[in-house]
Amino acid sequence: VSEATRQRIVKAAEELRYSPNVIARGLKKIRLNLLGVTFQYPDPTWITSDYYGTSILTGIIGGAHAAGYSTTLFHKPWRDATQSAAGFRGQGIDGFLVVTPLPESDMVSGLAALGIPLVVISAPADHHGAHSVVVDNAKGVRLVVEHLTGLGHRRIAHIMDNTHQYDTVERCDAFRDILAEMGIPLPPEYNPAIDYSGIKGFYECARRLLTLPEPPTAIFVTNDGIAIRVLEAARDMGVRVPQQVSVVGFDGNPNGETTDPPLTSVRQPLVEMGQEAARLLVSVIEEEPVVPRTHVFEPYLVTRQSTMPPPC
């Protein structure tokens, strides 16, 4: 095209307020510059309802935007691959970020089989040819246990939840392994799982632990959201933290800065993880030659005032 006509066209386009129709372009199997965020949790508002979700989402939005992509929250109930996978194709979304898929689910393999560009967040994506972005849970748990044993604790409990997510399971497994490795006993009643469905579950769980004949001197909680509720439950029961029991969370939720006492926690770089996931997905969509792999992020311990040596 000659420069003169080019100029004329550009000028005319401006005058007419022309803007290309992305849909028509999309029909030609060209990128729509749209990333989808999806997950299996039944409630579509889950992603904006806690610190984990909003942080991951913040990273995704930022990473997507930097690459010229918008982000769609695409929530569809998932039964199994044969019934559900097709509903993710031809939806005008260039690729999906699958957040915390469950181990027993065929969501990742099902979408991958359809050739949809995919990046998995907070779960491994072995053998499906997808990138995945995870935190080193074992390392994080080791930091917690070493911190607590360093303070002199030997009676350490672990509160997990019943979501079956990789993070939850890995943290629990790591906790058991590290305790075993250190020769510290773990009675079964020291390892309860909270049922999220009941609001009172937190209280029940904390109460059961703290009214044990031989209560733990420290509690490692699988995430900060629950840890903060445990702090409240302890206060309501008249149990002083950290004097009578130390509490450690996981996530690095800034709400833990202003609790009473401020919460010791393992920080995972959620925003960076979301950002990296979006970047990786864009690179897959744009077919840059990247070998799919698991990207592991390092957690670190933020020591605040909810931990101290056990009462003598």
Add this chain to the structure above:
Amino acid sequence: VSEATRQRIVKAAEELRYSPNVIARGLKKIRLNLLGVTFQYPDPTWITSDYYGTSILTGIIGGAHAAGYSTTLFHKPWRDATQSAAGFRGQGIDGFLVVTPLPESDMVSGLAALGIPLVVISAPADHHGAHSVVVDNAKGVRLVVEHLTGLGHRRIAHIMDNTHQYDTVERCDAFRDILAEMGIPLPPEYNPAIDYSGIKGFYECARRLLTLPEPPTAIFVTNDGIAIRVLEAARDMGVRVPQQVSVVGFDGNPNGETTDPPLTSVRQPLVEMGQEAARLLVSVIEEEPVVPRTHVFEPYLVTRQSTMPPPC
């Protein structure tokens, strides 16, 4: 179509894992079942970065999902209507939720002029034919002032921010009006505006107020995010809340429950507002006969421990 063939087709479709291509359908100017969320704040991650944004978004996602729509976070820099409006058309988005547009902006009028279905959140949408969803700021501020004067306060300061949003401006105006109406003086140094750009802005602002020769006995803060920082600043300065100074926020942020002391605040029903906005937008898109209007939500006071009578 006869029932027999219908059955045959449905069966074949299932076997082939057929799923309609939404894009091709969209090209025919049919709904894509996609709502866009947009705002003018330059940072695309703003919406997931604070309580206001995530709550509104939670409502939107929920409302959209209930109506069979997905939600896209569509962030584009906005210069002015002639340059920017066209970029919102033909993007495969059925309509937009415009969150906290600024009073001086032509974003709402510009998009409305293109015939794009629109609902405005936290700003009036007068004369643009769009629905809008707002909280009754004047009512909320009146609750605060009546609560504080009821406790005996006469030296009341107001910390606002410099975002120029309707909520901020309306709360400040209402505060001045109600104080004037009650005959309570408001020295200019009792009404500072925080600059968000500096992290230290919060501290500076709180410090200036609390080191005044005649410091306020109560501070009304324009939102809970800042109010919580003011609580921290006061603690760091050795000023006791509420014994020496009472603090009230606005939003109903649950983080205020676990601060020390727990924060008194005006709750606005953000999730419900987002939900209603999504519902309204869907009704506009689907051309149900609804007369555009401003939907006002009622705030109410949540009294916690950050307020008490002033020191004598």
Add this chain to the structure above:
DNA sequence: CTGAAAGCGCTAACAA
């Protein structure tokens, strides 16, 4: 009741 054809706004391949 069923089949064929046109067209949505764009891109890519081709012809002039």
Add this chain to the structure above:
DNA sequence: TTGTTAGCGCTTTCAG
């Protein structure tokens, strides 16, 4: 270098 044309997958219209 320019103009023309086919076709993406669907919906709608019109014939059969």
